Amino acid sequence: MSQLLLGYASRLLGCQSRSGSAATTAAAAAILSQQPVRHKSPLQKVRKRGPFPEWTKTDPDPHLFTRHIPKTDERRTKAVRPPGKYQIFSVHYDPIVNSFAGHFVKCGQRDKLRDVFTQMMAEIKHIQMARRNAAPPEEKASIEVDPTRVIHKAVENCSPLLIIKHVFRGGFLYKVPCPLRESESQMRAFKFLRIASNVRGTKEHLYRSLARELVNASNNEGKAVHAKLQLHKTCEENRAYANYRIT
């Protein structure tokens, strides 16, 4: 368990510049340095998934013949995780944008969402290009126009380092700051962005509000980043209970 903690701490210290404030990461590291108290049964089984490597381009392409690959080649017997359902082998594929899209899917209508995302990325370009045209020459180069990079930056800025988990102990419910896995942190970022872009009624299309929110988040402004900072603040306030963590 200390290995896990060390891992989290090193990740925190390694990405200090990620979310703007060195004080936050230092506070997070201080919170995590407190040892957790274990309440789970020692007999509880922990199920683990195998550390299968990801599928890479050098592995056999399932759509082509494999008869040219010799039988003794390790590619024939190497264990790889199959590619994801929506993983496209295209020069334009981006895993973060793909996961972000999956987060918004309702009732399995992912193809409908694809149109929304196409419009949303065009909208990001319009917003940023208008801003770049209006900016003075010395600021023009710093404005990012590519929508994929804007989304990366926004997700990075909205990813929390710690999260509050509720622990019921001795008749009281405590809010305990806990570390996050990378994937969970990314999911929290997506959720902040989705809730921040939610506009009640039919006033605005999703692609417009989402584009605006992403551009704001990439500049460390807006509701989504504010939500993340609120979460960090709550973690800081409850740092005394960090040892109630169940990991």
Place this chain on the structure above:
Amino acid sequence: LLSRSIANWLLRRRQLSPFGACVNRRGGASAALLTDESAPERHSLDRHVGLLYRPEEADWQAVTRHFCRPELVRLFDTLGQRALMVRRPALEIGERLAGHAGDGRPCLRFVLYGRRGSGKSLQMGHVAAACRRRGWLLVTVHNAHLWMRHSRELHESAHRPGMFDTAGYGCIWLRHFYAMNQEILPGLRVTKELSWNAKESTPAGSSWKEVIDYALARPRYSCAAVQFLIDEIKLGSVPMPTLVCFEVANCLWWHRSGIKNDAIRRTPLQGEEPPWRADITAKQLTLLDAFKQLLDSDWNNGAAVMSVSPQGALFDRLREWMPRKLLGDEGFAYLDPFVPVYVEPYGPAEMSNMLNWYTESGWLTSEAAATDAGRAELAFLSDGNAGELLRIAGEW
């Protein structure tokens, strides 16, 4: 042995993109091919097909802008530059129209057809801009199918009993018509006396501008004004040739619409309680009927260019794109004989040029868009469709 050689051949082919044939030129993006000729009537089939041209400001604001999708207009505003492609259908129509007018020949009718997004409206825009520069009168209708879907103000028509006026749309169209033909309109005179009602009338010999101003001040008579002006055109009182551009002409023969009308009385069905309402058909709207008269071939000194599009199709014909299917029996019989003009998807040279321009102007921001594989993928995903390419390029 044979299977291994096939497999090797496939392996070698795999190095090339399978869709590379859709795009010209290996080696990534290169400079877009632009022509300096910004006057549409001087574009010729030998020299300018497949090149991009920059429309002049006056042409753009008066004419071409109305034929473009709002997304395209916004793209040009954002990029700060405009470039449209010179393509074969518009030049072929332009060639026919150049020698057509003034011979006493009846109205020549062209019907542009093609898949949704293939570029029919922009081809019409090219023809319209060319004719405007030659001094023709332009009568253009862009939103007829929207008039049928959304209409709040509907009045029973006084000048055509039994039909309905859409006063708001009439006013909007008159303003648009005036803005498009500002240079020509001061010289045009009305040859008949126009009576608006029992008490008011405009005398013969008054200018068209007076008629339009009267209708804008009294919106109730805007559709009547449109009808009177169209009667003037059909009489032949206009000295210059007239070009009629009608986008999505298949909506003129709709048997249903988005508008219900309580004024229509029909025998109630068994057990039906009043009020029973029916859809308004296109035949019952005076504005649409007025423009439909212009698409007939019983007048001289002019031409009509129409497009039929699945965008203007009712729910039962959403997948069709051929004229016979979209127009139906009645529409086809009305328009027959016409010259069908197919607006085809982009060929490899046109696609390559369009991608080069998007890259050069900075709209394609992804690094992948400049590579061979990326360009081939864009060509494949859009399948040569101009509108699809515009939409997909927003993502890259």
